Amino acid sequence: MDNGAYEKYRAENPVVNTPLSTYEYLDHFVHELTNAELVVCVVAVVLAVFALYKIIAKKKNEDSQE
Numbered sequence: 252m253d254n255g256a257y258e259k260y261r262a263e264n265p266v267v268n269t270p271l272s273t274y275e276y277l278d279h280f281v282h283e284l285t286n287a288e289l290v291v292c293v294v295a296v297v298l299a300v301f302a303l304y305k306i307i308a309k310k311k312n313e314d315s316q317e
Contacts, residue, residue: 284292
């Protein structure tokens with residue numbers, strides 16, 4: 252019906268099902284961070300610590316008023 256064009260295409264372009272474990276160059280974890288990434292991480296940690304401090308201070312303030 253298609254003059255064997257599909258079979259020719261399949262012969263020229265085989266399906267390759269290669270699992271990711273065969274690629275040794277893939278890193279799942281970053282080993283080096285850029286300066287911008289470090290700044291973002293430090294700012295996020297500082298904001299998280301500040302938020303926890305505010306929550307704890309608010310809770311202590313409410314307890315002392317009662």
